[in-house]
Amino acid sequence: MKLSVVILNYNVRYFLEQCLISVQKAIENCEAEIIVVDNDSKDGSCEMVKTLFPAVTLIxxxxxVGFSKANNQAVAVAKGEYVxxxxxxTAVSEDSFTEAIKYSEKTNNIGALGVYLMDGTGNFLPESKRNLPTPKVSLLKLLxxxxxxxxxxxxxNSSGKAEVLVGAYxxxxxxxxxxxxxxxxDYFMYGEDIDLSYKITKAGYQNxxxxxxTVLHYKGESTQKNAVYFERFYGAMQIFYKKHFNKSVLLESSVSAGVALAKKTHKIFPEKKIKKSTTLARxxxxxxxxxxxxxLASKTATVFQMVSKNMxxxxxxxxxxxxxxxxYxxxxxxxKLMKQLKGKGNVFRIRPxxxxxxxxxxxxxxxxxVVVF
Incomplete structure (x- = not known):
């Protein structure tokens, strides 16, 4: 088997359904399997998978049990050469896996591969490709x-070496x-992808x-720098530095001081939310x-104009x-259309x-x- 697609789910039933539909389409011409690990969802996710996707392996x-342990569970039973x-x-392009495997097979000494991640507004997610977060770089990011x-x-839109990838793909x-x-x-929900990326490079491979x-990722890296965010970031970096850097009192004190300063700065200069358009013309x-x-028009009390993809x-x-x-x-x-039409006051929705x-x-x-109709 060529590929095992591993999806960890937690209470996002409708997003998971779209993800599975897009993945099934993308693996039509590839010998592949899909493994879903569910972390005790209460929203009917497992029932949906069993009913609509009986060929999917469901754990x-x-x-x-957290991100790391659940993904490790799935890979332990995976059969694919690639995972x-x-x-x-997320929703994947029809060529996402074939292009990724093609690139991997022609690239010497490759470790992990990430792709162009786009959010629901059509904008590129910069966490798609990152540098190693040294203590100095992490402190600067917090600030x-x-x-x-x-x-x-x-x-x-280019390709090349990137030290750290994101766990979304x-x-x-x-x-x-x-x-x-x-x-x-040891990580529960933050820093796992940084750690895995670094372990891969330490083993002699290149990410x-x-x-x-393109892969659509609705929930990008959080830009809400609240107290919880800073504590999670700090906690993950503490684990990371303890495992991979020479931990010292000075390093721990510097990171701790940086977190405190970032929190204080955020209180003085809170981030301004971009106001959403309240009125859509059409x-x-x-x-x-x-x-x-x-x-859909009846459910949403909206007048829709039908548009051809060629018009x-x-x-x-x-x-x-x-x-x-x-x-359709x-x-x-x-x-492609979302990228072309972003930043013009448009709002995008997909019907899987x-x-x-x-x-x-x-x-x-x-x-x-989600709007159900």
């Missing part, structure tokens, strides 16, 4: 200086994953970033299914609600193939929402 944990660690609040934290030497050989011991279970295929549905359009260039699409029917237009095409809901997110630090 049902009776407690939330892809994938978040449930809002992210230039050295992200791998800005690589353009978004990481593809690597299962043998490499097992060689470095997988995710470190890479691939910018020619609503468009990219579909050829009139019945579907009428159902959108002839319409001025600004300050509009844009709903994409993934049964591919995810690759949807992502065969589903009675639309899904989307208007800020990268929010989980997003």
């Amino acid at each position: 049902e944990n009776k407690a939330n 892809c660690i994938l978040n449930p609040d 809002g200086f992210t230039q050295k934290y992200y791998a800005n030497h690589l353009l978004e 990481m593809l690597l050989k299962r043998s490499v994953y097992n060689e470095v011991g997988g995710f470190d279970e 890479h970033y691939l910018g020619n295929t 609503s468009y549905f990219f579909t050829e299914n009139i019945e579907l359009l009428e159902k 959108h260039s002839q319409i001025v699409l600004t300050d509009s609600l844009l709903v994409f029917d993934a049964e 237009i591919s995810y690759k095409e949807i992502f 193939s065969g589903c009675n809901f639309i899904i989307g997110s208007d800020q990268s630090d929010e989980k997003g929402g």
Whole structure:
């Protein structure tokens, strides 16, 4: 078997459904399996998987065992030559896995591979490619200086070496994953991907970033720098430095002082939320299914104009609600349109193939929402 796609789920039933639909489409021409690990969700996620995706291997944990342990559980039963660690609040392009495997197979000494991650507004997520967070770089990030934290030497659409990747999408050989011991279970929900990336490079491999295929990730790296964020970041970095750097009183004191300063700075200069547009001038549905359009219009009390995927260039699409029917237009095409139409006051929603809901997110630090119709 060529590929095992591993998805850890926790109470995101509708996002998981879309993720699975997109993954199934992307592995149609690949010998692959899908493994879902559920960390004791209470929202019907497991029932949905059993009913709609009987071919998926489902591991049902009776407690939330965290990110690291759950993914390690899945990889332990995986059969693929490659494994892809994938978040449930993602949707993948139809070529995501084939392009990633093709790149990996032609790249010598490759460790893990990350791809272009985009949020629900069509914007690139910089955590797709990062540098090693040394104590100095981490302190600067806590204070809002992210230039050295992200791998800005690589353009978004280019490809090349990147020291640290994000756990929302990481593809690597299962043998490499097992060689470095997988995710470190001392981490619960932050820092695991940094640690794994670093262990891979310490083992002599080189991590890479691939910018020619896109994955939609609704919940990007949080930009809400509240007290909880700082404590989680500090806690994860403490574990990381203790394991991989020469830990000293000076280092721990410096990081602790940096966290305190960042908290204080945030209180004095709180981050301003970008105001969302409260009024959308028009609503468009990219579909050829009139019945579907009428159902959604009735549920949302919205007047939709049907749009052909070949006609959108002839319409001025600004300050509009844009709903994409993934049964009519591919995810690759949807992502291309989102990139083209971002920053113009537009709001994006997707109706996954065969589903009675639309899904989307208007800020990268929010989980997003679902409308069932």
